[in-house]
Amino acid sequence: MTSVEALGYLGFRVKSLEDWTVFATEILGLTATRTQIDGEEAVVLRMDERAHRITLRAGNDELDYVGWQVSGPDALDEVAAALREAGVAYKEDAGLAELRGVRRLLSCTDPAGYTLEFHYGATMMQEPFLSPTGARFVTSTPDGADTGLGHLVLVCRNVDETTDFYRKVLGFKVSDHIVPIPGMLLTFLHTNPRHHSLAVAPVYKDGPTGVNHIMLEVDDLDVVGRALDKVQQRKIRQLATLGRHTNDKMLSFYVQSPSGFGVEYGTDGVLIDDDTWSVVTYDASAYWGHAFDRD
Template structure:
Protein backbone atom coordinates (compact mmCIF):
# COMPACT_ATOMS: atom_id res chain seq x y z
CA UNK A 1 0.00 0.00 0.00
CA UNK A 2 1.38 3.38 -0.99
CA UNK A 3 1.33 5.59 2.09
CA UNK A 4 2.56 8.75 0.36
CA UNK A 5 0.22 10.44 -2.10
CA UNK A 6 2.33 13.03 -3.93
CA UNK A 7 5.26 15.44 -3.85
CA UNK A 8 3.56 18.30 -2.04
CA UNK A 9 6.27 20.94 -1.80
CA UNK A 10 10.00 21.63 -1.73
CA UNK A 11 12.15 23.85 0.44
CA UNK A 12 15.39 25.24 -0.97
CA UNK A 13 18.28 27.22 0.45
CA UNK A 14 19.56 29.68 -2.16
CA UNK A 15 22.16 32.41 -2.29
CA UNK A 16 19.96 34.94 -4.10
CA UNK A 17 16.22 35.30 -3.53
CA UNK A 18 16.20 38.15 -6.04
CA UNK A 19 17.63 36.06 -8.88
CA UNK A 20 15.22 33.24 -8.09
CA UNK A 21 12.24 35.58 -8.11
CA UNK A 22 13.06 36.68 -11.66
CA UNK A 23 13.80 33.12 -12.79
CA UNK A 24 10.67 31.60 -11.24
CA UNK A 25 8.25 34.23 -12.49
CA UNK A 26 9.65 35.22 -15.89
CA UNK A 27 11.02 31.86 -17.05
CA UNK A 28 8.99 29.22 -15.20
CA UNK A 29 5.75 31.19 -14.94
CA UNK A 30 5.15 30.84 -11.20
CA UNK A 31 3.93 33.61 -8.92
CA UNK A 32 6.10 34.84 -6.07
CA UNK A 33 5.60 36.59 -2.76
CA UNK A 34 7.97 37.63 0.00
CA UNK A 35 7.16 36.39 3.50
CA UNK A 36 8.92 36.08 6.84
CA UNK A 37 9.36 32.47 7.96
CA UNK A 38 11.09 31.60 11.23
CA UNK A 39 12.44 35.13 11.32
CA UNK A 40 13.98 34.82 7.86
CA UNK A 41 13.08 36.49 4.58
CA UNK A 42 11.57 33.86 2.29
CA UNK A 43 10.44 33.66 -1.32
CA UNK A 44 7.21 31.66 -1.61
CA UNK A 45 6.28 30.32 -5.05
CA UNK A 46 2.84 29.24 -6.25
CA UNK A 47 1.97 27.18 -9.33
CA UNK A 48 -1.65 26.20 -8.57
CA UNK A 49 -4.27 26.72 -5.87
CA UNK A 50 -1.87 25.63 -3.12
CA UNK A 51 -0.56 28.41 -0.89
CA UNK A 52 2.99 27.34 -1.72
CA UNK A 53 4.81 24.73 -3.76
CA UNK A 54 8.37 25.99 -3.26
CA UNK A 55 9.75 28.00 -0.37
CA UNK A 56 13.21 29.52 -0.72
CA UNK A 57 15.34 30.97 2.05
CA UNK A 58 18.90 32.26 1.98
CA UNK A 59 21.56 29.56 2.22
CA UNK A 60 24.10 27.52 0.30
CA UNK A 61 22.14 26.56 -2.84
CA UNK A 62 20.91 23.19 -1.62
CA UNK A 63 17.82 21.14 -0.93
CA UNK A 64 16.40 22.14 2.45
CA UNK A 65 13.47 19.72 2.78
CA UNK A 66 11.02 17.63 0.75
CA UNK A 67 7.33 17.75 1.60
CA UNK A 68 5.54 14.45 0.95
CA UNK A 69 1.76 14.75 0.96
CA UNK A 70 -0.54 12.05 2.34
CA UNK A 71 -4.31 11.85 1.96
CA UNK A 72 -5.33 12.45 5.58
CA UNK A 73 -4.84 11.62 9.26
CA UNK A 74 -5.17 7.86 8.83
CA UNK A 75 -2.50 7.84 6.13
CA UNK A 76 -0.20 9.96 8.29
CA UNK A 77 -0.70 7.51 11.16
CA UNK A 78 0.35 4.75 8.75
CA UNK A 79 3.53 6.68 7.92
CA UNK A 80 4.25 7.07 11.63
CA UNK A 81 3.73 3.34 12.20
CA UNK A 82 5.99 2.49 9.26
CA UNK A 83 8.74 4.77 10.57
CA UNK A 84 8.37 3.25 14.03
CA UNK A 85 8.57 -0.24 12.57
CA UNK A 86 11.75 0.64 10.70
CA UNK A 87 13.33 2.32 13.71
CA UNK A 88 13.41 5.72 12.02
CA UNK A 89 13.15 8.62 14.50
CA UNK A 90 10.71 11.40 13.64
CA UNK A 91 9.04 14.42 15.20
CA UNK A 92 5.33 15.16 15.16
CA UNK A 93 5.81 18.92 14.92
CA UNK A 94 2.69 21.05 15.44
CA UNK A 95 4.62 24.32 15.29
CA UNK A 96 6.25 23.45 12.00
CA UNK A 97 2.90 22.28 10.61
CA UNK A 98 1.44 25.70 11.35
CA UNK A 99 4.35 27.45 9.66
CA UNK A 100 4.03 25.19 6.60
CA UNK A 101 0.27 25.80 6.39
CA UNK A 102 -0.74 22.15 6.88
CA UNK A 103 -2.88 20.40 9.48
CA UNK A 104 -0.27 17.99 10.79
CA UNK A 105 3.34 17.19 9.94
CA UNK A 106 5.90 14.49 10.72
CA UNK A 107 9.56 15.30 10.08
CA UNK A 108 12.44 12.85 9.68
CA UNK A 109 15.51 12.30 7.53
CA UNK A 110 16.02 9.61 4.92
CA UNK A 111 19.14 7.39 4.80
CA UNK A 112 20.88 9.93 2.56
CA UNK A 113 20.31 12.70 5.11
CA UNK A 114 17.58 14.62 3.27
CA UNK A 115 14.89 16.16 5.50
CA UNK A 116 11.39 14.83 4.81
CA UNK A 117 8.08 16.36 5.90
CA UNK A 118 5.03 14.09 5.69
CA UNK A 119 1.87 16.16 5.89
CA UNK A 120 -1.82 16.50 5.06
CA UNK A 121 -4.32 19.34 4.95
CA UNK A 122 -2.36 21.83 2.84
CA UNK A 123 -3.80 25.34 2.66
CA UNK A 124 -5.72 26.14 -0.52
CA UNK A 125 -5.98 29.76 -1.63
CA UNK A 126 -9.19 31.60 -2.44
CA UNK A 127 -7.37 33.75 -4.98
CA UNK A 128 -6.83 31.80 -8.22
CA UNK A 129 -3.37 31.13 -9.54
CA UNK A 130 -2.69 33.28 -12.61
CA UNK A 131 0.69 32.69 -14.22
CA UNK A 132 2.57 35.74 -15.51
CA UNK A 133 3.57 33.71 -18.59
CA UNK A 134 0.25 31.95 -19.16
CA UNK A 135 1.57 28.62 -17.85
CA UNK A 136 -0.90 26.03 -16.58
CA UNK A 137 0.99 23.59 -14.39
CA UNK A 138 0.02 19.92 -14.31
CA UNK A 139 -0.54 18.87 -10.68
CA UNK A 140 -3.48 16.50 -11.20
CA UNK A 141 -4.26 13.65 -13.60
CA UNK A 142 -7.29 13.78 -15.95
CA UNK A 143 -9.23 11.59 -13.52
CA UNK A 144 -8.56 14.04 -10.69
CA UNK A 145 -5.79 12.03 -8.99
CA UNK A 146 -3.30 14.31 -7.27
CA UNK A 147 0.07 14.07 -9.03
CA UNK A 148 1.79 16.78 -7.01
CA UNK A 149 4.38 19.44 -7.77
CA UNK A 150 6.35 17.31 -10.22
CA UNK A 151 9.45 15.33 -9.35
CA UNK A 152 12.79 15.71 -7.61
CA UNK A 153 16.03 13.87 -8.37
CA UNK A 154 18.57 13.39 -5.59
CA UNK A 155 22.14 12.12 -5.70
CA UNK A 156 23.54 10.23 -2.72
CA UNK A 157 26.38 8.00 -1.58
CA UNK A 158 24.01 5.20 -0.53
CA UNK A 159 21.57 5.07 -3.44
CA UNK A 160 20.52 1.45 -2.93
CA UNK A 161 19.82 1.88 0.78
CA UNK A 162 17.94 5.11 0.13
CA UNK A 163 15.84 3.55 -2.62
CA UNK A 164 14.92 0.62 -0.36
CA UNK A 165 13.83 3.03 2.38
CA UNK A 166 11.36 4.71 0.05
CA UNK A 167 10.17 1.39 -1.35
CA UNK A 168 9.94 -0.81 1.74
CA UNK A 169 9.17 1.74 4.47
CA UNK A 170 7.12 4.35 2.60
CA UNK A 171 5.49 2.20 -0.09
CA UNK A 172 6.91 3.95 -3.16
CA UNK A 173 6.83 1.77 -6.27
CA UNK A 174 9.68 1.38 -8.73
CA UNK A 175 8.69 2.70 -12.15
CA UNK A 176 11.82 1.68 -14.04
CA UNK A 177 15.57 2.18 -14.31
CA UNK A 178 17.91 3.92 -16.72
CA UNK A 179 21.57 3.06 -17.30
CA UNK A 180 22.67 6.15 -19.29
CA UNK A 181 26.32 5.10 -19.16
CA UNK A 182 27.87 1.82 -18.01
CA UNK A 183 28.05 1.64 -14.23
CA UNK A 184 25.46 4.35 -13.54
CA UNK A 185 22.00 3.10 -12.48
CA UNK A 186 19.17 5.59 -12.00
CA UNK A 187 16.02 4.40 -10.19
CA UNK A 188 12.65 6.09 -10.70
CA UNK A 189 9.83 5.76 -8.16
CA UNK A 190 6.17 6.73 -8.18
CA UNK A 191 3.41 7.24 -5.62
CA UNK A 192 0.56 8.20 -7.97
CA UNK A 193 -0.09 8.07 -11.74
CA UNK A 194 2.78 10.49 -12.49
CA UNK A 195 5.61 8.33 -13.88
CA UNK A 196 7.92 9.38 -11.06
CA UNK A 197 7.86 11.79 -8.16
CA UNK A 198 11.35 10.80 -7.04
CA UNK A 199 14.50 9.51 -8.71
CA UNK A 200 17.60 8.37 -6.86
CA UNK A 201 21.07 8.39 -8.39
CA UNK A 202 24.45 7.39 -6.95
CA UNK A 203 27.37 9.77 -6.85
CA UNK A 204 29.18 9.21 -10.14
CA UNK A 205 32.60 10.28 -11.37
CA UNK A 206 33.64 13.62 -9.92
CA UNK A 207 30.03 14.48 -8.99
CA UNK A 208 28.75 15.10 -5.50
CA UNK A 209 25.67 14.36 -3.44
CA UNK A 210 22.76 16.81 -3.48
CA UNK A 211 19.78 17.79 -5.55
CA UNK A 212 20.31 17.17 -9.26
CA UNK A 213 17.12 18.84 -10.45
CA UNK A 214 13.42 19.22 -9.91
CA UNK A 215 10.81 19.04 -12.66
CA UNK A 216 7.61 20.98 -13.25
CA UNK A 217 5.17 20.13 -16.02
CA UNK A 218 2.90 22.41 -18.04
CA UNK A 219 0.01 21.43 -20.31
CA UNK A 220 1.09 23.24 -23.47
CA UNK A 221 4.17 22.69 -25.67
CA UNK A 222 4.07 26.33 -26.74
CA UNK A 223 4.61 27.40 -23.12
CA UNK A 224 7.70 25.17 -23.04
CA UNK A 225 8.90 26.69 -26.31
CA UNK A 226 8.41 30.26 -25.14
CA UNK A 227 10.29 29.53 -21.93
CA UNK A 228 13.13 28.03 -23.96
CA UNK A 229 13.23 31.15 -26.14
CA UNK A 230 13.66 33.29 -23.02
CA UNK A 231 16.47 31.04 -21.80
CA UNK A 232 18.27 31.61 -25.10
CA UNK A 233 17.52 35.35 -25.23
CA UNK A 234 18.82 35.92 -21.70
CA UNK A 235 21.81 33.62 -22.23
CA UNK A 236 20.92 31.44 -19.28
CA UNK A 237 22.88 28.22 -19.32
CA UNK A 238 20.86 25.38 -20.85
CA UNK A 239 21.89 22.10 -19.20
CA UNK A 240 20.20 19.90 -21.80
CA UNK A 241 18.58 20.59 -25.14
CA UNK A 242 14.92 19.98 -25.89
CA UNK A 243 14.25 16.24 -26.10
CA UNK A 244 11.91 13.39 -25.19
CA UNK A 245 12.71 10.96 -22.39
CA UNK A 246 12.59 7.22 -22.93
CA UNK A 247 10.92 6.34 -19.66
CA UNK A 248 8.39 9.04 -18.75
CA UNK A 249 8.03 10.31 -22.36
CA UNK A 250 8.35 13.91 -21.11
CA UNK A 251 9.12 16.48 -23.81
CA UNK A 252 11.37 18.88 -21.96
CA UNK A 253 14.57 20.86 -21.62
CA UNK A 254 16.85 21.43 -18.64
CA UNK A 255 17.97 24.87 -17.51
CA UNK A 256 20.46 25.88 -14.86
CA UNK A 257 18.72 27.56 -11.94
CA UNK A 258 20.28 30.56 -10.16
CA UNK A 259 21.53 28.02 -7.60
CA UNK A 260 23.42 25.93 -10.15
CA UNK A 261 21.30 22.78 -9.99
CA UNK A 262 18.86 21.99 -12.78
CA UNK A 263 15.19 22.61 -13.44
CA UNK A 264 13.46 20.39 -15.98
CA UNK A 265 10.59 22.16 -17.76
CA UNK A 266 8.35 19.95 -19.83
CA UNK A 267 5.01 18.69 -21.04
CA UNK A 268 3.21 15.49 -22.03
CA UNK A 269 4.52 13.27 -19.22
CA UNK A 270 3.44 9.64 -18.98
CA UNK A 271 0.84 8.45 -16.47
CA UNK A 272 1.19 4.96 -15.00
CA UNK A 273 -1.53 2.35 -14.55
CA UNK A 274 -0.23 0.05 -11.81
CA UNK A 275 -2.54 -2.76 -12.94
CA UNK A 276 -0.70 -3.08 -16.25
CA UNK A 277 2.76 -1.63 -15.48
CA UNK A 278 5.98 -3.67 -15.65
CA UNK A 279 9.41 -2.45 -14.57
CA UNK A 280 12.01 -2.25 -17.35
CA UNK A 281 15.53 -0.87 -17.75
CA UNK A 282 16.39 1.65 -20.49
CA UNK A 283 19.86 1.98 -21.98
CA UNK A 284 19.45 5.69 -22.67
CA UNK A 285 17.59 8.59 -21.08
CA UNK A 286 16.19 10.06 -24.30
CA UNK A 287 14.81 8.95 -27.64
CA UNK A 288 16.15 12.17 -29.15
CA UNK A 289 17.55 15.48 -27.93
CA UNK A 290 18.49 16.06 -24.28
CA UNK A 291 22.11 16.63 -25.28
CA UNK A 292 23.72 17.56 -21.98
CA UNK A 293 26.16 20.42 -21.52
CA UNK A 294 29.26 18.79 -20.03
CA UNK A 295 31.00 22.09 -19.25
Protein backbone atom coordinates in the same frame (compact mmCIF):
# COMPACT_ATOMS: atom_id res chain seq x y z
CA MET B 1 -0.72 2.17 -3.40
CA THR B 2 1.13 3.83 -0.57
CA SER B 3 0.45 6.08 2.39
CA VAL B 4 2.45 8.78 0.60
CA GLU B 5 0.24 10.44 -2.00
CA ALA B 6 2.38 13.01 -3.83
CA LEU B 7 5.30 15.41 -3.76
CA GLY B 8 3.53 18.26 -2.00
CA TYR B 9 6.18 20.95 -1.61
CA LEU B 10 9.90 21.69 -1.56
CA GLY B 11 12.06 24.06 0.46
CA PHE B 12 15.45 25.41 -0.60
CA ARG B 13 18.11 27.60 0.92
CA VAL B 14 19.36 29.96 -1.80
CA LYS B 15 22.04 32.61 -2.12
CA SER B 16 19.89 35.06 -4.07
CA LEU B 17 16.18 35.47 -3.46
CA GLU B 18 16.16 38.21 -6.09
CA ASP B 19 17.65 36.06 -8.87
CA TRP B 20 15.29 33.23 -8.01
CA THR B 21 12.26 35.53 -8.11
CA VAL B 22 13.09 36.65 -11.64
CA PHE B 23 13.88 33.09 -12.79
CA ALA B 24 10.75 31.60 -11.24
CA THR B 25 8.33 34.19 -12.56
CA GLU B 26 9.75 35.20 -15.95
CA ILE B 27 11.15 31.84 -17.10
CA LEU B 28 9.12 29.18 -15.28
CA GLY B 29 5.84 31.08 -14.98
CA LEU B 30 5.35 30.64 -11.24
CA THR B 31 4.07 33.41 -9.01
CA ALA B 32 6.34 34.71 -6.26
CA THR B 33 5.43 36.39 -2.99
CA ARG B 34 8.01 37.96 -0.69
CA THR B 35 7.20 37.24 2.95
CA GLN B 36 8.62 36.48 6.38
CA ILE B 37 8.78 32.90 7.67
CA ASP B 38 9.83 32.40 11.27
CA GLY B 39 11.57 35.78 11.23
CA GLU B 40 13.43 35.14 7.95
CA GLU B 41 13.02 36.73 4.55
CA ALA B 42 11.45 34.20 2.19
CA VAL B 43 9.95 33.85 -1.26
CA VAL B 44 6.92 31.60 -1.70
CA LEU B 45 6.28 30.18 -5.18
CA ARG B 46 2.84 29.04 -6.38
CA MET B 47 1.84 26.95 -9.40
CA ASP B 48 -1.78 26.14 -8.56
CA GLU B 49 -4.33 26.79 -5.83
CA ARG B 50 -1.96 25.54 -3.12
CA ALA B 51 -0.64 28.36 -0.92
CA HIS B 52 2.91 27.29 -1.68
CA ARG B 53 4.72 24.66 -3.70
CA ILE B 54 8.32 25.88 -3.36
CA THR B 55 9.66 28.02 -0.53
CA LEU B 56 13.00 29.81 -0.75
CA ARG B 57 14.97 31.20 2.18
CA ALA B 58 18.46 32.67 2.36
CA GLY B 59 21.25 30.12 2.58
CA ASN B 60 23.88 28.18 0.70
CA ASP B 61 22.02 26.88 -2.39
CA GLU B 62 20.89 23.53 -1.02
CA LEU B 63 17.80 21.46 -0.46
CA ASP B 64 16.22 22.33 2.87
CA TYR B 65 13.33 19.86 3.03
CA VAL B 66 11.02 17.68 0.93
CA GLY B 67 7.30 17.75 1.71
CA TRP B 68 5.57 14.43 1.03
CA GLN B 69 1.79 14.74 1.06
CA VAL B 70 -0.54 12.07 2.48
CA SER B 71 -4.31 11.96 2.15
CA GLY B 72 -5.32 12.51 5.77
CA PRO B 73 -4.76 11.69 9.45
CA ASP B 74 -5.05 7.91 9.05
CA ALA B 75 -2.47 7.92 6.28
CA LEU B 76 -0.12 10.05 8.38
CA ASP B 77 -0.51 7.59 11.24
CA GLU B 78 0.39 4.80 8.80
CA VAL B 79 3.59 6.62 7.88
CA ALA B 80 4.44 7.07 11.55
CA ALA B 81 3.86 3.35 12.20
CA ALA B 82 6.03 2.36 9.23
CA LEU B 83 8.87 4.60 10.44
CA ARG B 84 8.63 3.20 13.97
CA GLU B 85 8.68 -0.38 12.71
CA ALA B 86 11.77 0.39 10.62
CA GLY B 87 13.51 2.04 13.58
CA VAL B 88 13.56 5.46 11.90
CA ALA B 89 13.41 8.39 14.32
CA TYR B 90 10.75 10.97 13.56
CA LYS B 91 9.13 13.97 15.20
CA GLU B 92 5.63 15.38 15.01
CA ASP B 93 5.81 19.16 15.21
CA ALA B 94 2.68 21.31 15.54
CA GLY B 95 4.67 24.54 15.29
CA LEU B 96 6.31 23.47 12.05
CA ALA B 97 2.94 22.37 10.68
CA GLU B 98 1.63 25.87 11.30
CA LEU B 99 4.62 27.41 9.49
CA ARG B 100 4.06 25.12 6.50
CA GLY B 101 0.33 25.81 6.43
CA VAL B 102 -0.72 22.18 6.97
CA ARG B 103 -2.88 20.43 9.60
CA ARG B 104 -0.30 17.95 10.88
CA LEU B 105 3.31 17.25 10.04
CA LEU B 106 5.94 14.74 11.05
CA SER B 107 9.55 14.86 9.91
CA CYS B 108 12.47 12.47 9.62
CA THR B 109 15.75 12.11 7.76
CA ASP B 110 16.16 9.60 4.96
CA PRO B 111 19.29 7.40 4.70
CA ALA B 112 20.95 9.90 2.36
CA GLY B 113 20.53 12.71 4.91
CA TYR B 114 17.63 14.60 3.33
CA THR B 115 14.91 16.06 5.56
CA LEU B 116 11.43 14.74 4.81
CA GLU B 117 8.17 16.30 6.00
CA PHE B 118 5.05 14.11 5.80
CA HIS B 119 1.89 16.18 6.00
CA TYR B 120 -1.77 16.55 5.15
CA GLY B 121 -4.28 19.38 5.05
CA ALA B 122 -2.33 21.85 2.91
CA THR B 123 -3.80 25.36 2.68
CA MET B 124 -5.71 26.12 -0.51
CA MET B 125 -6.01 29.73 -1.65
CA GLN B 126 -9.22 31.52 -2.56
CA GLU B 127 -7.22 33.74 -4.92
CA PRO B 128 -6.72 31.88 -8.20
CA PHE B 129 -3.27 31.10 -9.56
CA LEU B 130 -2.54 33.28 -12.58
CA SER B 131 0.80 32.58 -14.19
CA PRO B 132 2.74 35.62 -15.45
CA THR B 133 3.64 33.61 -18.58
CA GLY B 134 0.28 31.92 -19.10
CA ALA B 135 1.58 28.55 -17.90
CA ARG B 136 -0.84 25.92 -16.62
CA PHE B 137 1.01 23.44 -14.45
CA VAL B 138 0.09 19.76 -14.36
CA THR B 139 -0.50 18.77 -10.72
CA SER B 140 -3.30 16.25 -11.23
CA THR B 141 -4.59 13.73 -13.75
CA PRO B 142 -7.55 14.55 -16.03
CA ASP B 143 -9.86 12.71 -13.60
CA GLY B 144 -8.55 14.66 -10.62
CA ALA B 145 -6.00 12.33 -8.99
CA ASP B 146 -3.30 14.39 -7.28
CA THR B 147 0.12 14.01 -8.90
CA GLY B 148 1.98 16.67 -6.92
CA LEU B 149 4.21 19.52 -8.00
CA GLY B 150 6.46 17.48 -10.31
CA HIS B 151 9.47 15.33 -9.53
CA LEU B 152 12.78 15.47 -7.72
CA VAL B 153 16.03 13.69 -8.61
CA LEU B 154 18.46 13.19 -5.71
CA VAL B 155 22.10 12.16 -5.94
CA CYS B 156 23.48 10.12 -3.07
CA ARG B 157 26.31 7.75 -2.21
CA ASN B 158 24.19 5.03 -0.57
CA VAL B 159 21.79 4.45 -3.45
CA ASP B 160 20.66 0.94 -2.50
CA GLU B 161 19.95 1.84 1.13
CA THR B 162 18.11 5.01 0.12
CA THR B 163 16.03 3.27 -2.54
CA ASP B 164 15.13 0.47 -0.12
CA PHE B 165 13.93 3.06 2.41
CA TYR B 166 11.53 4.66 -0.06
CA ARG B 167 10.32 1.28 -1.35
CA LYS B 168 10.18 -0.90 1.73
CA VAL B 169 9.40 1.64 4.45
CA LEU B 170 7.35 4.27 2.61
CA GLY B 171 5.78 2.07 -0.07
CA PHE B 172 7.00 3.87 -3.19
CA LYS B 173 6.90 1.69 -6.30
CA VAL B 174 9.64 1.29 -8.88
CA SER B 175 8.60 2.70 -12.26
CA ASP B 176 11.68 1.65 -14.20
CA HIS B 177 15.44 2.13 -14.50
CA ILE B 178 17.80 3.88 -16.89
CA VAL B 179 21.46 3.05 -17.52
CA PRO B 180 22.58 6.32 -19.19
CA ILE B 181 26.23 5.24 -19.23
CA PRO B 182 27.73 1.81 -18.47
CA GLY B 183 27.80 1.08 -14.76
CA MET B 184 25.39 3.86 -13.72
CA LEU B 185 21.87 2.82 -12.74
CA LEU B 186 19.10 5.36 -12.10
CA THR B 187 15.96 4.22 -10.27
CA PHE B 188 12.62 5.98 -10.78
CA LEU B 189 9.89 5.74 -8.14
CA HIS B 190 6.20 6.67 -8.15
CA THR B 191 3.50 7.21 -5.54
CA ASN B 192 0.64 8.14 -7.89
CA PRO B 193 -0.01 8.01 -11.67
CA ARG B 194 2.81 10.49 -12.40
CA HIS B 195 5.62 8.38 -13.87
CA HIS B 196 7.95 9.35 -11.05
CA SER B 197 7.88 11.75 -8.15
CA LEU B 198 11.40 10.75 -7.08
CA ALA B 199 14.48 9.36 -8.77
CA VAL B 200 17.62 8.24 -6.98
CA ALA B 201 20.96 8.54 -8.75
CA PRO B 202 24.52 7.61 -7.79
CA VAL B 203 27.34 10.14 -7.68
CA TYR B 204 28.82 10.73 -11.15
CA LYS B 205 32.63 10.64 -11.15
CA ASP B 206 33.68 13.10 -8.43
CA GLY B 207 30.46 15.08 -8.60
CA PRO B 208 28.45 16.34 -5.64
CA THR B 209 25.53 14.81 -3.84
CA GLY B 210 22.30 16.77 -3.54
CA VAL B 211 19.61 17.81 -6.00
CA ASN B 212 20.34 16.95 -9.62
CA HIS B 213 17.14 18.58 -10.82
CA ILE B 214 13.48 19.22 -10.18
CA MET B 215 10.84 18.85 -12.89
CA LEU B 216 7.86 21.10 -13.54
CA GLU B 217 5.27 20.00 -16.10
CA VAL B 218 2.98 22.28 -18.09
CA ASP B 219 0.09 21.33 -20.35
CA ASP B 220 1.18 23.15 -23.52
CA LEU B 221 4.24 22.63 -25.73
CA ASP B 222 4.15 26.29 -26.78
CA VAL B 223 4.70 27.33 -23.14
CA VAL B 224 7.78 25.09 -23.09
CA GLY B 225 9.00 26.63 -26.34
CA ARG B 226 8.53 30.19 -25.17
CA ALA B 227 10.40 29.43 -21.95
CA LEU B 228 13.23 27.91 -23.98
CA ASP B 229 13.38 31.04 -26.16
CA LYS B 230 13.78 33.21 -23.03
CA VAL B 231 16.52 30.96 -21.66
CA GLN B 232 18.47 31.30 -24.90
CA GLN B 233 17.80 35.03 -25.32
CA ARG B 234 18.99 35.78 -21.79
CA LYS B 235 21.96 33.41 -22.15
CA ILE B 236 20.98 31.38 -19.09
CA ARG B 237 22.94 28.14 -19.06
CA GLN B 238 20.96 25.39 -20.76
CA LEU B 239 21.90 22.04 -19.23
CA ALA B 240 20.21 19.91 -21.90
CA THR B 241 18.63 20.57 -25.25
CA LEU B 242 14.98 19.93 -26.05
CA GLY B 243 14.32 16.20 -26.19
CA ARG B 244 11.96 13.32 -25.44
CA HIS B 245 12.71 10.98 -22.53
CA THR B 246 12.55 7.22 -23.02
CA ASN B 247 10.90 6.33 -19.75
CA ASP B 248 8.36 9.04 -18.84
CA LYS B 249 8.04 10.31 -22.46
CA MET B 250 8.41 13.90 -21.23
CA LEU B 251 9.18 16.45 -23.97
CA SER B 252 11.44 18.87 -22.13
CA PHE B 253 14.63 20.85 -21.78
CA TYR B 254 16.86 21.47 -18.77
CA VAL B 255 17.99 24.86 -17.51
CA GLN B 256 20.34 25.78 -14.69
CA SER B 257 18.59 27.42 -11.76
CA PRO B 258 20.18 30.34 -9.87
CA SER B 259 21.27 27.77 -7.26
CA GLY B 260 23.15 25.64 -9.81
CA PHE B 261 20.94 22.56 -9.88
CA GLY B 262 18.78 21.84 -12.90
CA VAL B 263 15.14 22.50 -13.63
CA GLU B 264 13.52 20.25 -16.20
CA TYR B 265 10.65 22.07 -17.90
CA GLY B 266 8.40 19.94 -20.03
CA THR B 267 5.06 18.59 -21.15
CA ASP B 268 3.26 15.39 -22.15
CA GLY B 269 4.53 13.05 -19.42
CA VAL B 270 3.10 9.53 -19.35
CA LEU B 271 0.77 8.33 -16.58
CA ILE B 272 1.17 4.94 -14.89
CA ASP B 273 -1.57 2.37 -14.41
CA ASP B 274 -0.24 -0.06 -11.82
CA ASP B 275 -2.59 -2.78 -13.03
CA THR B 276 -0.81 -2.95 -16.39
CA TRP B 277 2.63 -1.44 -15.73
CA SER B 278 5.84 -3.52 -15.95
CA VAL B 279 9.28 -2.40 -14.80
CA VAL B 280 11.89 -2.23 -17.57
CA THR B 281 15.42 -0.88 -17.94
CA TYR B 282 16.28 1.64 -20.67
CA ASP B 283 19.76 1.87 -22.17
CA ALA B 284 19.43 5.62 -22.80
CA SER B 285 17.61 8.52 -21.19
CA ALA B 286 16.22 10.02 -24.41
CA TYR B 287 14.81 8.90 -27.74
CA TRP B 288 16.20 12.09 -29.24
CA GLY B 289 17.64 15.41 -28.06
CA HIS B 290 18.57 16.03 -24.42
CA ALA B 291 22.19 16.60 -25.34
CA PHE B 292 23.68 17.41 -21.94
CA ASP B 293 26.19 20.13 -21.19
CA ARG B 294 28.81 18.28 -19.13
CA ASP B 295 31.03 21.31 -18.35
